[in-house]
Amino acid sequence: MVYHHIYSGFAKAGEVNVGNIGAGNYGTAIVTQAPRTPRLNVVVVADISTDAARGAYEKGGYEMARVAYAETAEEAQLHIAEGRFVYTDRPEIVGRIPAVQVVCESSGVPEASVRYAVQAINAGKHVAMVTKDCDVAVGPMLKRLAQDAGVVYTPVDGDQHGLLIQFYEWAKSVGLTVLSGGKATDGEFVYDEAKGTVTIKTDKKIHAPNVASISVSEEDRKWLAMIPEGQAAEFVARRKEILARLPQPGAYDLCEITVAANYTGMMPAVDTLIHAPLRITEIPVAYCEAVNGGLFERGDTIDLATCLRRPDESGLGGGVFLVVRCDNAYSNHILTTKGQIPNYDETATVIYRPYHLCGVETATSLLMAGLLGIDTGSDDYRPRYDLAKVAARDIRAGETFGNDHNPMMTARIIPAVPVAPGNPACAHLLTGNRAKVDIPAGTLVTYDMVEEPQGSQLWEIRRLQDRAFLSEQTSKAKVDA
Incomplete structure (x- = not known):
């Protein structure tokens, strides 16, 4: 590998400060490996559980006297400036911390993930997307928003798709x-x-x-x-x-x-x-x-x-x-x-x-983004396909749809279609929302079968993606025909 030559010859900065959102198994491995990774500092860990956020630093062998809690971005910035590492149960502050250059989003919750990603992009931060539930639903739009803002949106080394x-x-x-x-x-x-x-x-x-x-x-x-x-x-x-x-x-x-x-x-x-x-x-x-x-x-x-x-x-x-x-x-x-x-x-x-080494090798994507301003994906990221869901059992009106680990539904890969009544629903626009009608086992779940949540940024960005990409694909198909 020639990573060290690339970093030393072309880096735009000496080190990269990362804010990591999500302290599950994957996110924790990023934190625990960082002290042994040249040029990489995970300066903030955010999780809705303070124990999990602080625990990531403990597992990494950090000097815990230098690990401090912060409730606001301003407080976190002060701690980092004084050489401390920050943990917080306020993931929404990570993208607003000036010292953070790359936000690594690994919350695993698509609605939260898109919110933190958009916030980071708007604040001029690079985004490394671990939460595949978000990436599969609106990743192409997030990448375009990042490009328009002059920052990087990237999949990560360590995840199999990356x-x-x-x-x-x-x-x-x-x-x-x-x-x-x-x-x-x-x-x-x-x-x-x-x-x-x-x-x-x-x-x-x-x-x-x-x-x-x-x-x-x-x-x-x-x-x-x-x-x-x-x-x-x-x-x-x-x-x-x-x-x-x-x-x-x-x-x-x-x-x-x-x-x-x-x-x-x-x-x-x-x-x-x-x-x-x-x-x-x-x-x-x-x-x-x-x-x-x-x-x-x-x-x-x-x-x-x-x-x-x-x-x-x-x-x-x-x-x-x-x-x-x-x-x-x-x-x-x-x-x-x-x-x-x-x-x-x-x-x-x-x-x-x-x-695949999961969070242990994610550093390459974080360093490529932070040091070089490039991603580790490909240039032509488009919504060619959607992940859709089929009821594995009868689902009653009012039931909450589970995530990809819930056995209530199975998955299919279909050509991407826009949000519209009768169209198969993008799988992760279902997650955490309720069934509007009874859905018999074996039924492909469509948008008219789900209660759309009010004020959902995930649904908003998905509709923006539909307008930006699916209309382009339709126009191209007509030209090709």
């Missing part, structure tokens, strides 16, 4: 043709051949009717062998049936894929994604084009994979992958014969990053 966006941009920059790309789910399916069991390795709680481990019949074990040439579709379909009782991807997985699709232009093959359980060696076999034995009708397809592996094998580590080829025959020969993993006819090769 890493996939950069991986894709790198592949295109060296002339690779991308056939598919995606992220690994955090859980991995560990196949013990001797016992005939498959167990999910995950740190997430497992909810009924899902189970942590299944036994595979002797008859079905053949479908867990290496996918033979030309049989990808059949093997993937049978595996999905056999492994269906193990935990499957959640709406949060599809949310990250949607953000990455909006940044890169990669397209999902189906609205719920194929999500194949695959060995690393099988990814180029299954996730290439159908003409070469794969599952996809076209290149630039985006999807999920859960790593299927033996207990003694390494996995994908929640990382990201691309299936690529070189369009020059000699280049492709080098690509497929120098240690990379190709498919059977060597028309596709998987390259992968078997890790």
